[in-house]
Amino acid sequence: MGITLPILILAMPFFMFLLLGLGGVKMSRKVAGVLGILGMGTTMTLAYIVAFTYFFSGDAAFIIDGVRQQFQVFDVTWLAFTERLVVKIGFLLDPISAMMLVVITTISFMVHLYSWGYMESERGFQRYYAFLNLFSFSMLGLVVATNIFQMYIFWELVGVSSFLLIGFFYRLPSAVSASKKAFIVTRFADLGFLLGILTLTFFTDTFNFVDMTSNPMNVLAQTGGATFMGASVLTWAMVLIFTGGMGKSAMLPLHIWLPDAMEGPTPVSALIHAATMVVAGVYLVARMFPVYCVVEASMTFITVVGAITAFYAAVVACTQIDIKRVLAFSTISQIAFMMVSLGVARDGMPGGEHYSGLGYMAGMFHLFTHAMFKALLFLGAGALIHAVHSNDYTKMGGLRKYMPITHWTFLIGCLAIAGIPPFSGFFSKDEMLAAMFNNNWIWGAWMTMVAGLTAFYMFRLYFLIFWWEENPNYKHHRPHDAPWQMSLPLIILAAVSVVAGFIPFGELVTWNGVSYHIHLEAPVAVTSIIVALCAIALAAKMYMRKNTLPEKFRKAMPGLWTAAHHRFYWDELYIFITHKIIFGIICSAIAWFDRHVIDATMDGFAKVTQKVSFAIRGLQGGNVQAYVLWYFFGAVALALITWICLL
Amino acid sequence: MVGNIILYFVVALVITVFSVMAVTTKKILRAATYLLFVLLGAAVFYFQLGYEFLGAIQVAVYAGGIMVLFVFAILLTNKPNENENPLRSHRQVVGVIASVIGCGLLLWALFTMPMLATAEGTRSLSDALTSGPDITMKMIGEAFTGTEKYQYLLPFEAVSVLLLACIIGGVTVARKR
Amino acid sequence: MNLDILWYLVPSVIMFCCGVYGFVTRKNMIAMLVSLELMLNSADLNFAIFNRFLFPDKMEGMVFTLFAIAIAAAETAVAIAIIINIYRSIGSTEIVETNKMKH
Numbered sequence: 016m017g018i019t020l021p022i023l024i025l026a027m028p029f030f031m032f033l034l035l036g037l038g039g040v041k042m043s044r045k046v047a048g049v050l051g052i053l054g055m056g057t058t059m060t061l062a063y064i065v066a067f068t069y070f071f072s073g074d075a076a077f078i079i080d081g082v083r084q085q086f087q088v089f090d091v092t093w094l095a096f097t098e099r100l101v102v103k104i105g106f107l108l109d110p111i112s113a114m115m116l117v118v119i120t121t122i123s124f125m126v127h128l129y130s131w132g133y134m135e136s137e138r139g140f141q142r143y144y145a146f147l148n149l150f151s152f153s154m155l156g157l158v159v160a161t162n163i164f165q166m167y168i169f170w171e172l173v174g175v176s177s178f179l180l181i182g183f184f185y186r187l188p189s190a191v192s193a194s195k196k197a198f199i200v201t202r203f204a205d206l207g208f209l210l211g212i213l214t215l216t217f218f219t220d221t222f223n224f225v226d227m228t229s230n231p232m233n234v235l236a237q238t239g240g241a242t243f244m245g246a247s248v249l250t251w252a253m254v255l256i257f258t259g260g261m262g263k264s265a266m267l268p269l270h271i272w273l274p275d276a277m278e279g280p281t282p283v284s285a286l287i288h289a290a291t292m293v294v295a296g297v298y299l300v301a302r303m304f305p306v307y308c309v310v311e312a313s314m315t316f317i318t319v320v321g322a323i324t325a326f327y328a329a330v331v332a333c334t335q336i337d338i339k340r341v342l343a344f345s346t347i348s349q350i351a352f353m354m355v356s357l358g359v360a361r362d363g364m365p366g367g368e369h370y371s372g373l374g375y376m377a378g379m380f381h382l383f384t385h386a387m388f389k390a391l392l393f394l395g396a397g398a399l400i401h402a403v404h405s406n407d408y409t410k411m412g413g414l415r416k417y418m419p420i421t422h423w424t425f426l427i428g429c430l431a432i433a434g435i436p437p438f439s440g441f442f443s444k445d446e447m448l449a450a451m452f453n454n455n456w457i458w459g460a461w462m463t464m465v466a467g468l469t470a471f472y473m474f475r476l477y478f479l480i481f482w483w484e485e486n487p488n489y490k491h492h493r494p495h496d497a498p499w500q501m502s503l504p505l506i507i508l509a510a511v512s513v514v515a516g517f518i519p520f521g522e523l524v525t526w527n528g529v530s531y532h533i534h535l536e537a538p539v540a541v542t543s544i545i546v547a548l549c550a551i552a553l554a555a556k557m558y559m560r561k562n563t564l565p566e567k568f569r570k571a572m573p574g575l576w577t578a579a580h581h582r583f584y585w586d587e588l589y590i591f592i593t594h595k596i597i598f599g600i601i602c603s604a605i606a607w608f609d610r611h612v613i614d615a616t617m618d619g620f621a622k623v624t625q626k627v628s629f630a631i632r633g634l635q636g637g638n639v640q641a642y643v644l645w646y647f648f649g650a651v652a653l654a655l656i657t658w659i660c661l662l
Numbered sequence: 663m664v665g666n667i668i669l670y671f672v673v674a675l676v677i678t679v680f681s682v683m684a685v686t687t688k689k690i691l692r693a694a695t696y697l698l699f700v701l702l703g704a705a706v707f708y709f710q711l712g713y714e715f716l717g718a719i720q721v722a723v724y725a726g727g728i729m730v731l732f733v734f735a736i737l738l739t740n741k742p743n744e745n746e747n748p749l750r751s752h753r754q755v756v757g758v759i760a761s762v763i764g765c766g767l768l769l770w771a772l773f774t775m776p777m778l779a780t781a782e783g784t785r786s787l788s789d790a791l792t793s794g795p796d797i798t799m800k801m802i803g804e805a806f807t808g809t810e811k812y813q814y815l816l817p818f819e820a821v822s823v824l825l826l827a828c829i830i831g832g833v834t835v836a837r838k839r
Numbered sequence: 840m841n842l843d844i845l846w847y848l849v850p851s852v853i854m855f856c857c858g859v860y861g862f863v864t865r866k867n868m869i870a871m872l873v874s875l876e877l878m879l880n881s882a883d884l885n886f887a888i889f890n891r892f893l894f895p896d897k898m899e900g901m902v903f904t905l906f907a908i909a910i911a912a913a914e915t916a917v918a919i920a921i922i923i924n925i926y927r928s929i930g931s932t933e934i935v936e937t938n939k940m941k942h
Contacts, residue, residue: 103805548913640863640871647859648761652766670842674850685861685874697873700854704880707847711891711902720883723908728876728915735869735919739926752935754864761860768852772845782893787842794895805902820859821909828913830916836920 017077020065021106024116027058028152031143031431037471039141048131051144051500053149055127058243059120062155066113068524077108083528085109085225090161094530099220105161108223111301111379112525115158118386119291121511123151129394130625132500133282143183143280144181150176158298163212163256166299170208173292174201180287181279189651199392204262211255215306216250224456227303229528235309246312253306253313260296265347265646267324271585273347277339278404286341289346289393290386297353297382304526308362318358322461323353327583329468331477334579337406338396341476344388345432349385349467353378355462356447359454360526372503372526373453376533377446380520387515388431389509395425398501399480402494408476413485420502424483424509431512433470433547441544442516442533447625448543449536459539468544474554483562529632623638666787669710671692677703694732701725715802725806844892850887855881868922870917880913909936 031054039047053499069077069086078084090105127147136142153172160166182194216222218238225235234249241248260266265273287293300317302309307313325348330343339662352481360374398421403410431438434445444466452459496502521531557564569576578584634645677700684696701724708717777783785793795801806818854877861874883904890900926932 640936643859644753644756644760644863647863649766651763651767654771667842669847674846677850678853681857681877684866684877685857685870690867690870693870693873697876700860701880702889703850704884706852707850707884708887711847711887711888713891716887716901716904719905719908723912724876724880728912731863731915731919732869732873735922737871738923744933752864752866756859757864760863761856765852765856766857769849770847770853772852775847777893778845782844784841784843784848785892787892790892790895793899794891797898797901801898802902812897812899814906817906821906824913828916832916832920835917 016065016068016086016088016108017087018106018260020061021108022059024058024065024120024158025106025152025155027054027061027518028148028155028170031055032053032148032152033147035141036145038372039145042141044135044140044227047141048146051148052124052127052131054148054370055124056194058151059156062116062596063122064118065108068160069108069113069304070110071531078528081530083523083525083530084229085112085229087161087225087401090223101222102224103162103164106159106287107161108159110528111298112158114379114383114524115298116155119151119154119158122286122386123147123154123392125390125394125508126282129285129397129501129504130280130282132498133397134280135464137184137280139183143180146176146179146183147283147286148249150180150287150292152161154295155370160224162224163216163227164222165304166302167205167208167212168293170263171205173287174198174205174263177201177287177292179275180283181276181653183262183280184278187278190278192200193272193278197272197276200269204269205259207255208259209261211252211258214255218248218252224302226302231305231309234306247310248569249306250310252313253310254316256303257296257300257313260299261320262296263299264293264350264354265324266320266351267297268585270324270328270347271589274340274582276342277337277343281339282344284312285390285393285397285588289389292374293346293350293381294353294386294594297350297357297378299373300354300357301379301526304357304360305358308360314358314361316358318355318458318549321351321354321356321358322458322641323351324348325355325465326463326468328448329465329472331579331582332472333468334576336409338399338411338476338480339393339406339409341472342392342396342633345392345469345473346389348465349381349389349432352444352447352465353381354383355458356381356450359451359458362526363456373446373531374450376521376524377443377450379524381440383445383518383520384431384512384515387508388438388512391424391505391512392428392432393574394501394505394508395421395428398497398505399425400462401501403486403488404494408479410486410488412483413481413489414494417489418496420505420534424505425481426477426513427509429473430474433469433551433552434543434545435501435547436540437513437516439512439515441540443520445543446533448541452536452539462518463543463546466543467550470547471554474551475558478554482559509580663788669706673703673706673710676700677707690736691733694736697732698725698729701729702767710787714798715797715799782825844888847888847892848885851881851884854878854884866935868925868934868937871920871934872918872922874917875939876911879907883907883911 031051034239035042035047035051040515042050066072077084086108088106090103092101093104094102096102127144130143130147134140137143150173153169153176157166157169157173160169178194178198182190182306184190211226214226215234218241219225219227219234220237238247238249238252240611243251245346249363258269264268273288273293277284279288307317328344328348332341332348334342335344356374356378358374360372362371398418399414401407401422402414405411427438428494431440434441436442448463448466449457451462497505519533521533523530525531557568581587634641680696680699680703684693684700687693687696701720705717705720705725708714710721775783805813807813807815809815857873858876858878858881861877862871865871865874886900886904886907888900890898893901922932925937929936
């Protein structure tokens with residue numbers, strides 16, 4: 016494969032970003048929108064060509080004896096600081112990056128198309144498209160990174176574009192504070208990422224992923240068994256790197272930014288905060304997977320964090336009123352699902368060769384399907400918000416008659432996420448659960464419960480929006496389906512969500528490139544289907560027709576409901592820690608020192624200088640005789656000093 | 663010898679007295695006149711020290727040229743009817759302190775300087791006059807018109823340029839606009 | 840009784856200190872200039888004295904005095920020109936009235 020197409024994939028969105036960002040003001044909305052959509056369409060086509068060439072051409076560069084190879088299309092030196100510290104920019108093609116190329120460009124194209132309808136009347140339409148292209152560029156650069164430093168650079172770039180897009184409605188104070196929150200929290204996590212990179216590469220002498228992952232035992236050997244505070248240095252490095260992933264993927268306790276990030280435009284939430292950027296953490300773990308495999312402790316850490324987060328987010332999602340918040344917590348929960356799936360995967364599992372890296376494959380599979388149906392759900396939510404001008408389900412209800420396209424596509428999304436066959440979510444979730452059961456039945460049972468909760472809260476949302484009772488406001492303002500630019504992506508994504516499960520994913524994406532034949536594990540599949548159906552039935556019973564069951568339920572457990580509704584007070588905890596402890600105690604002491612010692616010293620200099628100046632300004636009175644007198648006394652004083660010294 | 667000593671005392675007395683009077687008198691024209699006496703006294707000292715040419719120059723330039731300038735300036739700046747306007751002084755206490763301290767310091771330095779213990783320091787005027795050649799006009803002329811060591815053609819020309827600049831500057835500054 | 844270097848230096852010192860006193864206390868600029876001449880003359884005299892008593896076989900001190908007199912003459916000429924100009928501008932030769940350069 017030549018380097019033209021891969022470079023174009025990166026260059027196209029960046030070029031569009033510059034074009035729309037610099038020249039957008041001069042363009043009409045229509046021109047800017049069409050340009051953006053065409054640019055992203057081109058990028059998508061190129062990405063498809065590259066991905067399909069990689070998967071299906073059978074070229075010896077890509078596949079040897081049925082084993083898929085990692086292929087660096089190019090890897091050029093960008094910054095050579097020292098002999099050892101060389102930053103390169105490259106393009107790595109391997110199963111997961113090819114898959115991510117498809118996911119990112121597809122969702123991004125859908126969002127571009129959708130936004131044309133959704134953002135039509137907003138200020139800064141051109142700026143919005145420029146930011147979307149910047150994000151696409153950064154995300155593509157992230158997934159094709161050949162080395163961890165390149166990944167870090169693009170990692171920060173997606174952070175910036177996320178910041179810009181969350182704060183897109185910069186006149187809303189809530190959007191501004193949400194963007195700041197997202198940026199600061201992820202930036203804080205990235206500090207851990209950077210420390211991890213430095214720790215790891217200090218020992219490995221290389222930033223390159225292929226060098227590191229092709230021989231993880233060598234990485235382990237290079238650290239030489241160095242330990243720090245009871246854990247090996249490699250464990251520390253891998254856990255710190257995972258911290259970056261925790262920030263971007265909104266794992267507990269760094270999840271607090273994602274629900275607030277819903278202040279951004281809904282298509283942005285679909286693209287960045289559901290399908291692509293937030294799975295960067297999962298992608299990072301997958302990218303470094305062989306190295307993680309040799310550090311048991313870091314894998315356990317990932318699993319535990321993922322399992323807790325998945326459950327926590329699912330419970331919170333049951334009590335949210337804002338539909339985008341429900342979807343946000345659902346996203347957190349689903350990403351945590353993928354994390355657990357990666358965390359339980361190992362090289363050489365009990366149960367034979369078959370299970371090696373099953374969790375990896377399943378996690379990537381779920382990443383793929385989840386991107387599709389979660390983008391669908393978000394775009395559907397966008398259509399709903401567009402129709403009723405509110406984020407709260409209390410302003411909705413009974414919408415199925417008014418918005419049939421939205422209704423059916425949303426239902427497909429809900430079925431997919433709930434794991435009902437034959438929708439895509441079922442297949443990926445089933446593989447993940449199989450991998451978890453294979454590792455330890457506790458993880459399997461726990462995550463099956465989370466899957467049940469997922470089905471429950473999604474259908475609670477579905478029924479409350481489309482059934483329940485009709486909102487009386489519809490008489491004044493009759494909701495209707497969105498224009499074609501918005502409906503078309505919904506239909507396409509719904510179709511993908513239906514069929515994506517049948518993609519032979521195991522043949523394409525596995526951790527070691529050896530193809531894997533997916534087959535359903537009957538006990539796991541049946542269990543999860545039964546759990547999901549029960550949850551859906553419960554949701555239908557409680558929310559399909561207007562009744563008092565939810566109210567009774569809520570009255571029965573007021574403490575739990577309130578706590579979950581307030582997201583178990585994580586935000587308050589953060590506020591307490593930052594404001595009361597850090598600002599209140601530590602910072603005020605430092606501030607006191609700053610004000611009374613450092614500033615006071617400087618003020619003192621200024622004051623003394625000023626006082627002295629005032630005191631001696633009479634000397635410069637323009638009086639020659641006074642000058643002569645001072646000069647004369649100075650000379651006398653010098654003479655006296657000389658005399659004293661000579662004595 | 664005795665004549666030299668008598669002459670010295672007379673001149674030293676003239677210089678001391680008229681110096682004090684020049685800075686304390688109330689009439690500006692008198693101050694200029696007392697200055698003239700001091701300058702003439704200095705010229706006598708030059709003669710006594712064997713620098714006849716220097717003394718002549720002192721009389722010609724200072725007593726002749728500069729004093730005339732002073733007198734002209736005084737007459738130009740004093741309005742005719744305020745001719746008797748007394749010279750006012752201020753800061754007299756500070757002035758006295760400064761000059762007394764300075765005088766004391768200088769005299770103390772003079773009388774304690776280590777040079778007084780050497781032969782040069784105690785050399786009398788007659789010894790000094792006899793231990794060197796007489797300064798003739800020929801020597802002075804050669805000193806001012808050569809470029810060797812101890813010859814000063816360049817400073818001499820520089821001073822001539824300075825005087826030219828001074829003439830032009832004086833005219834420019836003082837002329838009527 | 841021996842006329843040595845100290846005898847000649849003492850009147851010079853007195854002359855100088857009178858110059859200092861006059862320069863500090865006089866208000867009239869021409870009177871200040873008179874004091875200035877006193878100080879200058881004292882310095883000139885010192886050159887000649889030191890030359891005569893310490894280095895009688897040379898004449899550098901005398902030459903220096905000659906230059907000093909020439910330059911003092913120039914300086915006095917310019918100073919008087921400036922004083923006349925100031926007098927023309929503000930009608931006074933009092934030093935206290937010339938502490939502003941805006942005239």
